[in-house]
Amino acid sequence: SDRLKITVQGKQTHGAAPWLGVDPIVTFAQIVLGLQTIVSRTLDINREPAVVTIGAIKGGVRENIIPDSVEMRGTIRSFDEGMRDAIHERVTQLAEGIASASRASCKVCITKNYPVTRNDPALTEQMVPTLTRVANTGPRPMGIEVVPKVTGAEDFSFFQRLIPGLFFFVGVTPPDIEPSQAYSNHSPRFVVDERGLEVGVRALANLAVDYLGAIKG
Known part of the structure; x- marks a missing residue:
């Protein structure tokens, strides 16, 4: 299992004038949806299963303010080292690509945790x-x-x-x-x-x- 942290950096502005800033929440939402396609559309799950899950979101302080940044945390699960590396690469490519297309930026941090538990x-x-x-x-x-x-x-x-x-x-x-x-x-x-x-x-x-x-x- 691996830990995933993505920080999306936008530009704060008033919610009544979103064109004056860069909305990291909308960008974050697109990234979360995009992450779901990594397993379902780019991996051969007939060979081995895999999971990419976002389990925590942190961003914003008021209902009428678009914040500067949003942070998301999640987990990556896989059984094959090659697929594991592919997921890491695609998570980074996808998040950075969507952020760039939205005039935002992002930082992706993936920490390798536990290897696969395999009974002898x-x-x-x-x-x-x-x-x-x-x-x-x-x-x-x-x-x-x-x-x-x-x-x-x-x-x-x-x-x-x-x-x-x-x-x-x-x-x-x-x-x-x-x-x-x-x-x-x-x-x-x-x-x-x-x-x-x-x-x-x-x-x-x-x-x-x-x-x-x-x-x-």
């Missing part, structure tokens, strides 16, 4: 029986499943660059809530069934014991 195939195959055993026992049997690619990011991926790793999720949705209707962990309405914490502890303990036992054996 051999380690995963070795430890799936352990996870299955743990998930099917205890006060809340839940089973396991292999999930498709997830565009979420984890700093666990830095460990996986050095040694084989296995990352897994533990279900904590209360049984009386339909999973498709449950709020995500970024929501203030997120609710945890704390029995899932016990499953997580038992899973980690059993993984350690079984893995070390296999080495000694």
